[in-house]
Amino acid sequence: MKGERLRKKLRGWWRLADQVARAEASQKLEWEVREMENIFALLTLGAFTGLPSPPMQLTLELLPLMERELLLMLEKVDTASDPLAELFSTLNVL
Numbered sequence: 001m002k003g004e005r006l007r008k009k010l011r012g013w014w015r016l017a018d019q020v021a022r023a024e025a026s027q028k029l030e031w032e033v034r035e036m037e038n039i040f041a042l043l044t045l046g047a048f049t050g051l052p053s054p055p056m057q058l059t060l061e062l063l064p065l066m067e068r069e070l071l072l073m074l075e076k077v078d079t080a081s082d083p084l085a086e087l088f089s090t091l092n093v094l
Contacts, residue, residue, distance in 0.1 A: 041069035 044062055047053045063070070 037069060038072075041066060041073055045070060045073050 042049060042051065044054060044059060044066060053059065
């Protein structure tokens with residue numbers, strides 16, 4: 001009886017630990033994907049930051065697929081001179 005109850009508790013703790021580990025892993029993967037998209041946007045739209053641009057034909061072919069990244073880059077350029085605005089946009093205060 002006690003052994004069965006202990007086994008159920010251990011199983012419950014193990015499932016909880018497994019769920020937490022899976023949630024953390026998926027959050028890290030989502031963060032990595034966002035960072036990879038940002039790096040790709042920097043490489044493709046490097047003229048915003050002073051990096052050399054890729055060939056124009058490649059940029060024009062990718063432009064329709066990169067609407068979100070382009071808007072993000074324009075927002076970064078707008079808030080580059082105002083670190084407080086950058087902080088508020090990151091924290092979603094308003």
